[in-house]
Amino acid sequence: MTDLVHRRAGLPPLRRVHREHPWRMPILVVAVILSGLAVRSPITVMGPLGQQIGDAYGLSAAGIGALTTVTLVVFVVASPFATTVGRRLGIELAVVLGFLIVVAGAVVRTLPSTAALYAGTVLVALGLCLPNVLLPMVIRRDFPRSIGTMTALFTSTMTVSGALGSFLALPLTSQWGWHVAITVIPAGALLAAVLWLPFEREHHQPDRTAGVPAGSLWRSPLAWQVTAFFGMQSLMFYTAVAWLVPMLTDRGMSAAAASGLLGMLALIGMVPSLLVPPIAARGRDQVVVAALIGLVQLVGGVLVATTTGAALAVGVLVVGVGSGAGMSLAYSFLGLRTGTSMAAGRLAGMSQSGGYAIAALGPVLVGLAHEWSGSWSGPRWTYAIVGLATLTLGMLAGRARRV
Incomplete structure (x- = not known):
């Protein structure tokens, strides 16, 4: 019956899953882990190099921040369509395609023009939409009894990916130039694509009738709470990627030390x-966990806004702990607040679209606030504000319910 539906819809025949193959689950686990390692470094590599890229193309502070914002805007527009691509191509092939687009975008943004810089950034973001949305579906589908463990592996390797991008950006630039740095670091996406290729034969196509109807999510208060929570975690991370280094150098740190702290912020979240x-x-619910994460972020944000020297470095690391915890909980909500893989995919699409719409405001508003005021004093309170929002939204989204 399913094959007949696929033929009438003009879709390729649905190939059955051969779960008896002993290699399937171990390789699938490795594929999820390697995917986590590939999804953040193409973005975080840009933060420490903002000044060099801005100087090369004559970009203002807002123009540099727009590189991050363009990425988030693409996430907003494209994320809801990722499940459709997964349905048309098959989840596994769509993930492979996504990583290949990331590699292509990384090459395009090294071409010697401002248009290519932004076009390549758009391609990188488009490619990342597919694994970002579809991998929670894979986890919900193939690991229903290990959602927490697999989400932990995926989000922790995402954290490592973000740290690698920040740590390696300046050393690679000092040796070979920033063009090489922003090309070499995203190469992990190519490895991830290769590892997903064996699963392309399975050609999973999610049933469009499974789970909750797509439109009903946008009318669900719980779905909006998860979306807003995801948005706060993304806003904190991407604002740090775009502006933490200049915030810290304004307080007397060297560029190398500030870049290292940005890498540590990502790494300590592992x-x-x-x-x-x-x-x-x-747990029966996640209210207490979410409240504790919000408090950690709030304390770290206050330290970043009010201290200097060693205390400032400690504040950055506390923010990193809270950011890693918050993002991993946001991804956990995608499985815990849904009952099927298709529902998880739809919630992932909504939360990443709406959440990144929230996050997209961060880098631009912080950049504009800095330009208008000529100071970082006000923008430094961003992390404390996000911590307070995390505390409130997390306690709502953490209640034991499903969309």
């Missing part, structure tokens, strides 16, 4: 990214 999803999955 520990809570491993711990939070399994803990959250075992």
Whole structure:
């Protein structure tokens, strides 16, 4: 019956899953992990190099921040369509295609023109939409009893990916130039595509009738709470990618030290990214977990806004702990607040579209606030404000309900 529906819809025949193959699940686990390692570094590599890129193309502070904003705007527009692409091509092939588009975009943005810089950034973002939305579906589908563990592996490797982009950007630039840095670091996407190729034969196509109807999510208060929570975590991360380095250098840090702290902010989040999803999955609800994460972010944000020297560095690391914990909980909500893989995919599409719409405001508003005021004093409070919002929204989204 399913094959008949696919033929009438003009879709390729649905190939059956051969779960008896002993290699399938171990390789699938590795594929999820490697995907996590590939989804953030193409973005975080740009933060430490903002000044060099701005000087090369004559970009203002707002223009540099727009590179991050363009990425988020693409996420907003394209994320809701990722499940449609997965349905048309098959989830696994769509993930492969996404990573190949990332590689192509990384090459295009090194071409010697401002238009190519922004066009390549758009391609990188388009490619990343597919694994970002479809991998929660894979986790919900293939690991229904291990949602917390697999989400932990995925989000913790995302954290490592973000740290690698920040850590390696300046050393690679000093050796070979920033063009090489922003091309080499996204090469992990090519490895991820290769690892997903064996699964292309399965050609999973999610049933469009499974789970909740697509339109009903946009009328669900719970779905909006998850979306807003996701948005706060993304706003914190991408604002840090775009502006944390100049915020810190304004307080007397060297560019190398500030870049290293940005990398540490991403890397230190790996520990809570491993711990939070399994803990959250075992609980009846996630209200207390979300409240604690919000408090950590709030404390770190206040330290960043009010201190200097060693205390400022500690504040950045506390923000990193809270950011890693918050993002891993946001991804956990995609499985915990849904009952099927298709519902998880639709919630992922909505939360990443709406959430990145919220996050897209961060880099531009912070850049404009800095230009208008000529100071970083006001923008430095961004992380504390996000922590307070995380505390409130997390306690709402963390209640034991499903969309």
